[in-house]
Amino acid sequence: LYDGLSILEKPNDNWVVLTTPDSGYGLIVPTLSGKRVYIGRPLLTLGYENKRSIAKQFFDLKMDTTQAKNFLSNAHIGYIVLPSSGLHSQVLTSTYPFLEEWYKNSEVTILTSRF
Numbered sequence: 001l002y003d004g005l006s007i008l009e010k011p012n013d014n015w016v017v018l019t020t021p022d023s024g025y026g027l028i029v030p031t032l033s034g035k036r037v038y039i040g041r042p043l044l045t046l047g048y049e050n051k052r053s054i055a056k057q058f059f060d061l062k063m064d065t066t067q068a069k070n071f072l073s074n075a076h077i078g079y080i081v082l083p084s085s086g087l088h089s090q091v092l093t094s095t096y097p098f099l100e101e102w103y104k105n106s107e108v109t110i111l112t113s114r115f
Helices: 002-009 026-033 048-059 067-076 089-095
Strands: 018-021 077-083 100-104 108-113
Touching: 002 026, 002 077, 002 108, 018 026, 026 077, 048 067, 067 077, 077 089, 089 100, 089 108
Parallel strands: 018 077
Antiparallel strands: 077 108, 100 108
């Protein structure tokens, strides 16, 4: 897990990281990578419940392609982190074809949303 999440510190950019709402990765990504996350600690994330709801819609595939692109673009999200157990990256990349796999190991998959 450390290798997968710490690789996010290598790109010299300001993209935000989107993690699955129930994974808990939003709590550790900033520490391991220095990147900001869309959903972090409930007390420190402005509009936490709203952001969590929007992220859930994205991961539950309830957005069409345009809505998903707008969500990621407006939130300045450049990376999507998925735990190895759960939603598979192929499902997201086939539903949202502008996503591509950037990194994968046995514990985590990271997609990019550069469009």
